[in-house]
Amino acid sequence: MSHLPQSQYNDEPNTKNEADASHPDSKIDHAASINYWNSVPATPGAMLAMLGDFSWYTRIDLRGSKSFLTKVRRLIPALPRDQKLALGADCGAGVGRITEGFLSEVCEVVDIVEPVEKFTAALKKSELGGRGVIGDIYNVGLEGWNPEKKYDLIWTQWCVGHLTDSQLIDFVARCRVSLKDSGLMVVKENQSTDPSGKDMYDDVDSSVTRTDLKFKEIFQAAGMDIVKSEMQTGFPKQYKLLPVKMYALRPKN
Numbered sequence: 001m002s003h004l005p006q007s008q009y010n011d012e013p014n015t016k017n018e019a020d021a022s023h024p025d026s027k028i029d030h031a032a033s034i035n036y037w038n039s040v041p042a043t044p045g046a047m048l049a050m051l052g053d054f055s056w057y058t059r060i061d062l063r064g065s066k067s068f069l070t071k072v073r074r075l076i077p078a079l080p081r082d083q084k085l086a087l088g089a090d091c092g093a094g095v096g097r098i099t100e101g102f103l104s105e106v107c108e109v110v111d112i113v114e115p116v117e118k119f120t121a122a123l124k125k126s127e128l129g130g131r132g133v134i135g136d137i138y139n140v141g142l143e144g145w146n147p148e149k150k151y152d153l154i155w156t157q158w159c160v161g162h163l164t165d166s167q168l169i170d171f172v173a174r175c176r177v178s179l180k181d182s183g184l185m186v187v188k189e190n191q192s193t194d195p196s197g198k199d200m201y202d203d204v205d206s207s208v209t210r211t212d213l214k215f216k217e218i219f220q221a222a223g224m225d226i227v228k229s230e231m232q233t234g235f236p237k238q239y240k241l242l243p244v245k246m247y248a249l250r251p252k253n
């Protein structure tokens with residue numbers, strides 16, 4: 001498994017403060033994240049955290065994702081353009097907001113990876129659960145998911161902040177080998193706006209928000225090429241939301 005340069009990611013810090021400042025991901029506590037997510041309602045609105053019931057937000061997000069995937073599919077001739085993909089995975093799926101509003105339209109079957117059981121229980125009971133599009137459900141964090149199938153599309157959104165840098169490299173590398181020859185992975189995440197260009201730690205849900213540069217280093221270390229990337233547009237400016245970027249990844253040649 002290839003990793004990022006030792007000096008950047010694996011140095012033993014001299015003091016805890018130094019660790020916190022230069023490695024915000026060292027503060028990630030998986031148990032705290034799971035406690036946080038267990039404390040929020042199992043509803044699509046709650047998946048967008050403090051955005052609550054802002055249903056416009058999910059509409060804009062899903063529209064941006066659909067448009068991005070359409071453009072990426074044009075770049076991969078081996079991917080069928082006008083028919084559904086056979087197998088997708090919704091990683092960190094929550095209650096299946098993205099599968100319901102988007103992935104079920106582009107994939108025949110979608111596997112779900114989500115560590116919080118009350119979310120997947122709600123998903124199974126929902127109308128989506130009865131539609132026959134949901135494949136296997138894995139109640140595990142991405143750091144512990146070892147894909148055993150080959151996927152056409154692995155969609156990972158608003159959840160990789162719960163993984164440390166090194167866990168994220170390993171996760172993306174495992175996804176790389178679990179893609180079909182024409183398969184692709186999409187990572188859609190908030191971007192750090194820290195003025196000094198650092199990742200930002202959030203102790204509400206124990207997660208980090210990474211810089212664009214950090215994402216690129218991680219994808220590179222995981223053996224992935226970015227075949228296309230795009231900023232999500234359309235969020236009203238007055239809400240001062242974090243910028244959101246989509247990365248389409250394919251294994252390096």
Ligand SMILES: C[S@@+](CC[C@H](N)C(=O)[O-])C[C@H]1O[C@@H](n2cnc3c(N)ncnc32)[C@H](O)[C@@H]1O
Pocket residue numbers: 030033034037047048049091092093094095096097098113114115116119140141142143157158159162163
């Ligand atoms: C902001 S919600 C996003 C849910 C979904 N991706 C969406 O956009 O609607 C974050 C999700 O990450 C999940 N999560 C927390 N820790 C995780 C981990 N270690 N691996 C994967 N998902 C995790 C939470 O349970 C929650 O469902």
